[in-house]
Amino acid sequence: MLDLVANSPSGDSVTDRLLRVLETFTPTRTVQTAAEIGRRAGLPPSSAHRIVAELVEAGLLERDDERRIRIGMRLWELATRSSHALRMRQAAMPAMERVQSRIREHTQLAILEQDEALFLERLSGPGAGSNVTRVAGRLPLHASSSGLVLLAYGEPELQNRILTAPLPALTRETITDASALRRKLAEVRLLGHAVARGSIELVSTGVAVPVRDETGRVVAALSVVLPRDAAVEAALIELHAGKREIEQALGYRG
Amino acid sequence: MLDLVANSPSGDSVTDRLLRVLETFTPTRTVQTAAEIGRRAGLPPSSAHRIVAELVEAGLLERDDERRIRIGMRLWELATRSSHALRMRQAAMPAMERVQSRIREHTQLAILEQDEALFLERLSGPGAGSNVTRVAGRLPLHASSSGLVLLAYGEPELQNRILTAPLPALTRETITDASALRRKLAEVRLLGHAVARGSIELVSTGVAVPVRDETGRVVAALSVVLPRDAAVEAALIELHAGKREIEQALGYRG
DNA sequence: TCCCGATTCTCATCCAATGGGAGTCGTGTC
DNA sequence: GACACGACTCCCATTGGATGAGAATCGGGA
Numbered sequence: 001m002l003d004l005v006a007n008s009p010s011g012d013s014v015t016d017r018l019l020r021v022l023e024t025f026t027p028t029r030t031v032q033t034a035a036e037i038g039r040r041a042g043l044p045p046s047s048a049h050r051i052v053a054e055l056v057e058a059g060l061l062e063r064d065d066e067r068r069i070r071i072g073m074r075l076w077e078l079a080t081r082s083s084h085a086l087r088m089r090q091a092a093m094p095a096m097e098r099v100q101s102r103i104r105e106h107t108q109l110a111i112l113e114q115d116e117a118l119f120l121e122r123l124s125g126p127g128a129g130s131n132v133t134r135v136a137g138r139l140p141l142h143a144s145s146s147g148l149v150l151l152a153y154g155e156p157e158l159q160n161r162i163l164t165a166p167l168p169a170l171t172r173e174t175i176t177d178a179s180a181l182r183r184k185l186a187e188v189r190l191l192g193h194a195v196a197r198g199s200i201e202l203v204s205t206g207v208a209v210p211v212r213d214e215t216g217r218v219v220a221a222l223s224v225v226l227p228r229d230a231a232v233e234a235a236l237i238e239l240h241a242g243k244r245e246i247e248q249a250l251g252y253r254g
Numbered sequence: 255m256l257d258l259v260a261n262s263p264s265g266d267s268v269t270d271r272l273l274r275v276l277e278t279f280t281p282t283r284t285v286q287t288a289a290e291i292g293r294r295a296g297l298p299p300s301s302a303h304r305i306v307a308e309l310v311e312a313g314l315l316e317r318d319d320e321r322r323i324r325i326g327m328r329l330w331e332l333a334t335r336s337s338h339a340l341r342m343r344q345a346a347m348p349a350m351e352r353v354q355s356r357i358r359e360h361t362q363l364a365i366l367e368q369d370e371a372l373f374l375e376r377l378s379g380p381g382a383g384s385n386v387t388r389v390a391g392r393l394p395l396h397a398s399s400s401g402l403v404l405l406a407y408g409e410p411e412l413q414n415r416i417l418t419a420p421l422p423a424l425t426r427e428t429i430t431d432a433s434a435l436r437r438k439l440a441e442v443r444l445l446g447h448a449v450a451r452g453s454i455e456l457v458s459t460g461v462a463v464p465v466r467d468e469t470g471r472v473v474a475a476l477s478v479v480l481p482r483d484a485a486v487e488a489a490l491i492e493l494h495a496g497k498r499e500i501e502q503a504l505g506y507r508g
Numbered sequence: 509t510c511c512c513g514a515t516t517c518t519c520a521t522c523c524a525a526t527g528g529g530a531g532t533c534g535t536g537t538c
Numbered sequence: 539g540a541c542a543c544g545a546c547t548c549c550c551a552t553t554g555g556a557t558g559a560g561a562a563t564c565g566g567g568a
Contacts, residue, residue, distance in 0.1 A: 013308060013555080013556085014268040014269075014525080014555090014556085015268075015272065015308045015309065015311075015312050016312070018269065018272065019312045019313075019314070022332050023332065025332070025335075025336035026335065026336060027335050027336065029336075030336050030337065030338050030341070031338070033544090033545065033546090034545075034546075035544075035545055035546075036545095043527095044526085044527050044528080045527085045528095045545085045546085046526085046527055046528075046529090046546095046547085046548090047525085047526065047527060049545085049546065049547075050525085050526085050527095054267060054269045055269065057269075058269050058270070058273050059273075059368075060269075060273070067545090067546090070337070070338055071332070071333055071336045071337045071338075073333075073337070073339060073365070073367050073372060075329065075332065075333040075337075076330070076333035076334060076337055076339075076340060076390065077372065077390045078276050078277070078279070078325070078329065079325055079327075079329040079330035079333050079334075080330060080333075080389060080390035081279075081280065081281050081388075081390045081391075082279035082280060082281065082283075082284050082325045083284065083324070083325045083327070083329075083330055084284050084285070084324055084325075085327060085330075086330060086389075087284075090389060093377065093378075094378070094379065094380060097351060097354070097355075097377065100351070101351075101355065111327075113327050114313075118327060118331065123347065123351070124347075124348070125348065126348060134335075135334060135340075135344060136330065136331045136334035136335045137335070267524080267525085268524090268525085268556080287513095287514065287515090288514080288515075289513075289514055289515075297558095298557085298558050298559080299514085299515085299558085300515090300516085300517090300557085300558055300559075300560090301556085301557065301558060303514090303515065303516075304556085304557085304558095307516095321514090321515090
């Protein structure tokens with residue numbers, strides 16, 4: 001490929017490139033030079049600089065004092081202002097705060113997104129226990145309590161996809177057997193909640209309940225993360241109260 | 255313009271177009287058909303469909319059951335995971351919850367963004383008063399208490415820009431005179447907080463304090479919105495406690 | 509049944525995007 | 539103070555992917 005070419009000989013569309021550029025940013029790498037971005041996104045230096053400059057112009061990226069690049073707030077604004085799911089987050093916040101203040105452990109809200117549980121919010125008091133979850137982070141459906149709820153009440157087609165795919169173990173207590181998972185899902189539907197002990201981290205137990213919108217579909221999971229051997233009853237009571245509060249805010253008349 | 259052309263004869267780059275497409279979404283219009291998007295973004299129908307399909311493929315937009323288009327969660331994820339400012343939001347949440355639970359009025363966190371105050375978070379108990387602020391919403395610097403704080407501690411160049419531009423009135427109590435604003439800013443710096451009575455909505459009063467990061471720069475404003483004639487002392491005490499808590503989380507040793 | 513709008517597909521056209529290269533700037537090293 | 543290295547900017551010949559008119563298809567409502 002030593003020839004002079006134009007219009008992305010690499011065969012990727014402009015959209016692809018923009019996305020690759022944005023994806024070079026991670027939770028641990030929030031500022032980069034334009035050249036770094038280019039290297040990581042697999043772009044020639046001059047192209048990288050041009051594209052980054054364009055994105056800065058558009059407000060999707062920002063240049064700080066030292067001329068380095070950060071993700072622009074414009075991106076977050078666009079996404080947050082106009083997103084259906086994030087309006088749900090807003091509706092759920094008061095209930096989440098209540099649960100958090102009573103249980104005093106991590107309180108989370110997750111939705112189904114591309115066959116994973118995506119966490120929209122996490123409230124954590126001081127002194128709350130261990131928790132790998134992060135806002136805008138993801139966890140696999142078969143391992144997290146939130147994921148189990150979203151999976152148990154999800155489309156049959158989703159369940160098939162997950163049950164026929166490999167079930168990677170995060171700990172030695174993660175369910176990795178399809179038929180065991182199938183039984184677990186039946187249990188979740190029967191009880192109306194999911195308890196996941198040690199399946200994400202050995203030291204903690206997740207407890208989650210489904211949240212329905214006005215159409216009656218399960219659209220989210222409300223959960224708390226307790227120390228591994230804590231009793232779940234008190235948490236369940238608060239989760240159900242919180243769940244009902246959110247459902248009312250969403251217009252569900254159960 | 256009846257001739258056959260290629261590569262956007264309209265003279266706009268691909269980035270521009272993508273941004274225009276994303277900007278057709280608003281808080282009140284979160285789902286649209288591809289054709290609607292095209293009309294609003296000023297794109298020919300076939301181009302609109304192609305671009306929308308590309309963005310759906312990339313995950314920046316999503317198609318719902320009825321084939322209509324929504325903003326994709328991917329966009330929010332990218333922005334939230336990798337943004338400096340949103341990590342600050344996360345660091346501020348516990349303090350904000352505390353302030354909210356004590357004052358029981360809207361508690362907000364704002365940053366400076368493109369010469370406006372951009373609200374990163376708003377906690378609102380049940381029964382809190384009126385409030386025009388929205389998460390991911392903006393307010394002018396000269397009118398809101400958060401804006402006054404950000405402006406008072408901002409770069410001189412920012413202050414010049416604002417002070418020499420027109421100062422639109424949101425209510426009859428908004429400061430619209432440059433020299434009055436200059437005096438107000440001096441007062442804010444002297445007192446270490448801003449009180450804005452009726453300048454956004456006549457029925458409410460904003461109270462805001464600055465928040466500094468580890469470099470000592472003011473990077474955010476923590477504020478509450480009280481009923482117009484409420485006493486501000488109790489709120490100020492909580493705001494200062496909250497501010498200090500956030501600054502410690504950010505590594506500021508004041 | 510017809511109609512109208514949304515959507516998909518095709519394809520000739522051609523210009524905006526491309527990326528090598530050369531040069532500048534700033535910083536850190538010996 | 540010279541040198542090395544990397545980030546960045548500018549330039550420009552090249553061209554293939556993006557473009558949008560148009561035709562066809564789909565789908566819902568009257």
